[in-house]
Amino acid sequence: MNELDKIPVRQEISVAEGNVKRSNPLANVFDELVRFCQSRSMFMLHYCTGCGAIELPPAMTSRFDMERLGIQPMVTPRQADILLITGYVSVKTLKRIILTYEQMPSPKYVIGICSCTVNGGMYWQSYATAKVLKEYLPVDIYIAGCMPRPEAVISGLRDLMGDIKSGRADNWKRYFQNYDHYLGNQQQLFGEDWQTPTDIIAEAEHYGLMTDQTLGEHTALLQKHQQPLEALEFSLGEKREKIQGENPREKNNE
């Protein structure tokens, strides 16, 4: 058991605070190899929220071919490392994005495509869209443009790959380290009783990323309102019957 603990895999965490290099040169080589492999094999969950999504099919398929960089689309958050948010984010969608983001395994990276994710874009005046995405989740890379061309998307992804390779892409840790801040912004938008099924505080403990910013007044509020999760009731059939019963046409026919 003691022997296993000496294997420097989990030590990567201590790399977090800026000092990327470790003193042991061999460990350094190992870290670099791990990061290189990470950056060359990424699974991307594209959350097609807005119009920017239309640039993804050409970026992914034969014309611009993202796969030559080792980036592949993935269908579930549980098996993806990149969350690609393509365009304006309505408040309703933002809830789903946060649920999705929290389900992804670490290390995870968020890319905001389109001006709308930066500052609301041309929907800046809309009551329905959230404006600054990075207030609610840590964003690694923004690709600005309305909408950015596939070349821009690919160049953004290459930047992300470069960041991962050099160990700078650790924004996902911020979500755990500053959870109180992000949760506060989410609560401001969604109301005080906002909660997600994922226990971020426990995960922060698991990753060893608890700081004094992780807990605070907002997490206290969360714990006050938190309700244990229950399975959803499946009531499609009943509901349909109910609506049919109220159908005025049928009443007329009787």
Added chain:
Amino acid sequence: MSKELNLWLDDLLKDIKIIQFKRKNSRRVRIDIAPEALPALLELLQGRASYVHLSAISCVDWIEDDEFELVYHVWSYETNSLVSAHTRISREPGVYLSVYDLYTPAAFFERDIHEMFGLYFEGSPDMEKFILTEWNGPPPMRKDFDSEAFVNQTFNWEEYHPQWLKDIEAEGGGITTRPEDVR
């Protein structure tokens, strides 16, 4: 056949005194009608000239006149033309009759208008929330809802000239072409 039906219909509609009839081209007709007579008109169109397709109901908020304008767009596959029936109802109390018994798709349009404008349709099967299920404010498409004020109150903005950009500029980099230079 369809030409004849069109002519026949034009004559008939011009004869009715309470409506204003205007044929815009061979495929579009605009009718302005009092709210009491609108269901009857739709029934006539549907039954006699096979205007069977209600493509949309649109709503306009004329806040200065204190009125809502409802526009019913119906299409006939027989005469290949679109009739837009315009009617105006007062903003208060903002209640009107549903045409769900004539056109089933009206349920969705009416539910949408109810959500966006707060107009209530009597006899519509479902006036629950539709798209804005997580919205608690006033109906947002009404002219008296100030979207910009709401946004400024609810959201923060990204800084346009942040410190890191100033730092880059101090070193001689930054944005090469400013929007002012292009316009």
